[in-house]
Amino acid sequence: MRYLITGHTGFKGAWLAAILKSQGHQVVGIALPALENSLYKRAELADLFDEEFFLDIRDRNSFKGAMKSARADVAFHLAAQPLVRESYKTPIETYETNVLGTLNFLDGIKSSGINASVVITTDKVYKNKNLLRGYTELDELGGHDPYSSSKAAADIATQSWVASYECKNISIARAGNVIGGGDWAADRLIPDLVTAFASGSTAKIRYPNAIRPWQHVADCLSGYLALSDLMLNKGVSGEWNFGPAIDTDTMVSKVAEIAANAWGGDASWEPAADLQLHEAGYLLLDSSKARQELNWQDKLGFEDSIKWSVDFYKSVFKGESPRDLLLEQVDRFLAL
Helix, strand or coil: CEEEEEECCCCHHHHHHHHHHHHHEEEEEECCCCCCCHHHCCCCCCCCCCCCEECCCCCCHHHHHHHHHCCCCCCCCCCCCCCCHHHHHHHHHHHHHHHHHHHHHHHHHHCCCCCEEEHHHHHHHCCCCCCCCCCCCCCEEEECCHHHHHHHHHHHHHHHHHHCCCCCCCEEEEEEECCCCCCCCCCCCHHHHHHHHHHCCCCEECCCCCCCCEEHHHHHHHHHHHHHHHHHCCCCCEEEEEECCCCCCHHHHHHHHHHHHHCCCCCEEEEECCCCHHHHCEECCCCHHHHHHHCCCCCCCCCHHHHHHHHHHHHHHHCCHHHHHHHHHHHHCCCC
């Protein structure tokens, strides 16, 4: 089959393309040009794509034209401004990209011939009440920071679009905090940790007591693929959570400790001393719907997800090829 990935030069997009090509599919990408310090660039992944379009998804006509030219069977809309702290700095651009970009994607589906489309939002679309039971797809949406609220707005807009135009080929996927090799984005826990470890400095960790639904990127993406397969085969749609089994023993500090042990040597961390911007204290997802109706579940547990990620970065810092490491981990994951 032929798959379209928007945001294909991002972390998730690069991993998704590698998985799809390993499975023998054709892949088309639409995104902004890749950042130099990205998995797409560092692993030289351009040849994974049968066709690429580099444009701003806020440009409606160009975006819709590229979607039509992609001739895809399935589309995953990953393109977004994905960082909470960046959204405080660039709120208008964040809303434009995450809300208007999503609406442009939805509008483009109508003339594209795409049979199944998955709009990727986030676990942060839920109005956070610091619940430990895990948010379900029926819980109230909201968002304190510009990133969270923009993704909640995109989620609501997608639901409205589906209801207004009776679109049976559009679903929404809400995932948790994904980790994995090759994510070099600023202000993300694993990249911050391994960068400090590699330089021999002590990592400074924000919100050490925060609880998050940590999940390896390959597990998350396998959920997206399970959803698109069922959409094609049985015409399902709706909203779907994709997160690990609920576990309240997944604090940021525990991730840091496991990562430091996996790195070895003198790797260490400590809480950041400076005042931090608001982020939720507890955030967990109830993914029972996906487990029951899609027969999907994680292959990697909490500790293995961290260890796989750290192993990737350690090997990169030793001079190994990011591309070889990515493809090796994809093959190993698919064989589980």
